[in-house]
Amino acid sequence: IRERFGRLNRLQQDAFREVSSGKSVLIIAPTGSGKTEAAVLPVFNEILEEGLKPISALYIAPLKALNRDLLERLEWWGRKLGITVEVRHGDTSSYRKAKQTKNPPQMLIITPETLGVILTVKSLRKHLSNVKFVIVDEIVELVDNKRGSQLLLNLERLAEIADFKRIGMTATVGNEEEVRDWLKAETIVKPNWKKSYRFHVLYPKPKEEDRELAEKLSVSPEIASRLRILWEIVEKHGKALIFTNTRQFAEVLAHRLKAWEKPVEVHHGSLSKEARVRAEKALKEGKIKALICTSSMELGIDIGDMDVVIQYMSPRQVNRLVQRVGRAKHRIGEISEGYIIATNVEDYLQSLVIAKRALEGRFEAVEPIGGLDVLAHFVVGLLIEYKRLPRERPYEIAKRAYVYRDLSWSDYLDVLRVLEDARLVGYDEESDLLYLRRGAFQYYYENLSTIPDEVSWRVFDAKSGHVIGRLDESFVMDLEEGMEFVMNGRSWIVLKIDDEARLLKVRESKSLESAIPSWEGEMIPVPFGVAFEVGRLRRELAFDFNKASDLLEGVE
Structure with missing residues (x-):
């Protein structure tokens, strides 16, 4: 700690005390407060003091890019402490995955979707039963969407085989208590200073x-x-x-x-x-x-x-x-x-x-959501793990998750009927058991992510031999050889369109008039409270300029 940043700040000390006392904790603090170390250092300390078996901790982060950065940061601590830290997600090589199965790390960094995969890997389940801590980073990115509801259900699946504490991290949010309940944390740790x-x-x-x-x-x-x-x-x-x-x-x-x-x-x-x-x-x-x-x-x-x-x-x-x-x-x-x-x-x-509103600390609440499609996927996942289950068992496990606490038995039965009609799940009335059908595995693994599928094309720079990035199919359909578009802040001319490989071969051009790509589902929604206040400000500007100035006191 002295080598890295001198000493623990107050937030990190408070988090260390609460986690070490055996509590599940939600850490709420602005960017740059040292949340990552506040979450992981007490976990590392427990691994060392108790000699915990791997996999001792899961670190769940919503972005692969964040995982890469986290790995570098956490590996530094791992080297100093003699604790193994590795990452696993969709881009991890088969060789690396096999190595992790034979010799698992003490801390594994994953995306929410990866948890749904590793729970069904028989050779990993014995190691997952050792998990004592689950850290969920950037919770605000998960609470109000189906990725979050899927994660909660998968954490309940993990709770069937492991006894673990939950540690969540988020920047400031409007409904702190509800986010705490969403995670099942017992206490909130916040800094004693204001950003x-x-x-x-x-x-x-x-x-x-x-x-x-x-x-x-x-x-x-x-x-x-x-x-x-x-x-x-x-x-x-x-x-x-x-x-x-x-x-x-x-x-x-x-x-x-x-x-x-x-x-x-x-x-x-x-x-x-x-x-x-x-x-x-x-x-x-x-x-x-x-x-x-x-x-x-x-x-x-x-x-x-x-x-x-x-x-x-x-x-x-x-x-x-x-x-x-x-x-x-x-x-x-x-x-x-x-x-x-x-x-x-x-x-x-x-x-x-x-x-x-930011200066006044009036932050938006993030509204938790569930989803019956996510519940259906969860039921199939459980059956992949256990092969056969009493009909009420998935229902009981799902209701432990915050967003499914009010799930009705009739809605649950409707989900089962859909799965039966799709020939993914069967039900034996005599034994009252659910069982898997042939199409279940394909359905489960093809629907691991709740992020909508986008058909994309790779953009390949013929000169450097590097892939620049990906374009949505809807944009590529309007391109022809010889046309120009912008990507990575540069103009590119299309040399060849390979439909079979979904590949664009390009070289850089200097045009200022190139087409601008569009990607699906990007625009951030404006909350009702903000829109309402903007309307009020417009009215005041039209009829009483001095009153409008009062509304904006403190803003330059």
């Missing part, structure tokens, strides 16, 4: 000097003005993260800044792992000044200290703004500074309202 933020909401107007830049980049003077202001902020502060709400807009912004010859890279989930790692490294080493990113950069990936965060267009949610701006100067006691650059009047008013 300080400074927000600047800007709505730039074009100046005469912007016209030359507008012509150079083939954009409107309004866009040129926003680009100028954005880069002035980067130059003033130093190293920056520039957040956009969609991958599409990250590409547009990166392409324009690169055309202006600014040292930037782009980072989002549809770029290849290699491209993302190169971008992270370039920022960390100071080779670029800014990284243009989406939510892929919200969740604590280590890219060094940031001086400022810029949000291009409204962040649309208070939780998003605080999470993103918290990445700037995120050490305890420092003020995190963030700028929002608005693109129109509605965007501007929305940004003002969100910044005001």
